Amino acid sequence: MKKAMTLALGILTSVGGFFDVGNIATTAQAGASFRFQLIWSLLLATLLVIFLVEMSGRFAAVSGKALPDAIREHFGFTFWLVPFAVLTLIHLLTLGAEIGGMCFALHLVTGIPVWVWAPVVAILTWLFLWRSTFSTIENSTSLLGLLTLAFVVAALLHHPPTGEVVAGMLPSLPHHDPEKYWFIAVSILGAVIAPYLFYFYSSGAVEDDWDPSYIAVNRGVALIGMGFGSVISLGAIVVAAMVLAPRGIEVSDYHQAALMLTDAFPFWGFALFAAAMGIACLGAALEVALSMAYTTAQTFGWNWGEDLNPREDARFCLVYTGAILLSALLIMFGVDPLKLTLLTMAINAAALPFVVIPFLLLMNDGKLLREHKNGWLSNAVILFIVILSFVLAVVSIPLAIRGGS
């Protein structure tokens, strides 16, 4: 009974927590500029993220260890230093993008400039972490995040052409702007397969005291939660394709993305978009900041845990405090939230080999995981998508920067 509850709650929180600033930005751009043509990259990314989240939960359930902790223990500090540095960079950039998303949502409702909101949003995010426990954060913001299902409802209300949607599920070459096409494809991969996500997931499983009896629950949460979560992103691509593309609106600013829900919900489309974006970004910001603190504390062996009082793990709290401060500064000094988001998502994709390969090595350690170690199929799928994402990212990032997008 308790397991059934855990499963249901896990699925709901994964669906609610799936959609964040990276997904908003990349799906809006994909639909607006290439209609349904980039759906394949979302499917590919979803497949990989299901595998990675399942592995991460299985690892924590069997070994009782979170990833950063286990990688340093197993491969040593010198080996872990590069993935750790890459993760730190990604955490800070992603946190900046999520804070920017919240600031934009508030700007949309109030008209007050984005950068002015940065300190307010930073303090709000920090207060949540300072005062809450892990399960409060996990359950409250993720459940509220179900509001992002509005994109699925809107997509259905628009009656999209089924044939074209299905055709988009297979990769095809672009008819125009190839640099932009590949850059968005890479950004979608990086937004869905955000490295913080599966690193965070393993620490969360340790916080929730998972043991090997959670392996089945974990598989269900990963498959159903992530699977349905990506339906929201699919909905957003469809909405952008139906609303923005016919009007020739290309998303070069979040204001244009904010038009997405106004056709389906004429009166409150704007407010709904702002609320969905604000909540999705708050939930993600809390997870990213926590993930950064988990990773750092485990790397150096400090006491860690969101359920402890701040005076029991002062250094853990210092890390998330510092991370929020630094990331909010990016937005306060006027970095464009959309550009920051797209660049961060592309960097996510380029970073995948650095953060996935150590993890994959651990998953194949029979001494540690016994009969629960990876099979050849998971290994093959993961290696294939990781290498593909990396190659696409390394080729498309310089092209996109040169093309000025």
Added chain:
Amino acid sequence: MELVRDVLDKQLIDREGTKMGRADGVVLEIRPDGPPRVDSLTLGFTVLASRLHPRFGDWFARVRARWSVRKSGRYRVPWSVVEEVRQHDIQLAVRALDTPAFDWERWLRRHVIEHLPGASK
């Protein structure tokens, strides 16, 4: 027991179950009349820095000496207080708060955390 596989980089746990750092370094004692013996574990950023490169370690130690709240860059845990080496951690017979391993933690608690509202959940 293999030192690099079973001891180095492992999580250290104190008497009260608190995570008190990792085995950043292992110090061996070379004895003229017998095989080398484990003398102690060492902890600290300086130890980690010198694992990357000895020169980097020296540089880090100099910077640290100017700014750190900790008196010494390397905290030595004598092997005699090691109670048990388990699969995923090492049990020590000391209290983390009484050791230099928690210099920063103590400093932060006293000078920052205690001054902020709502520090207990």
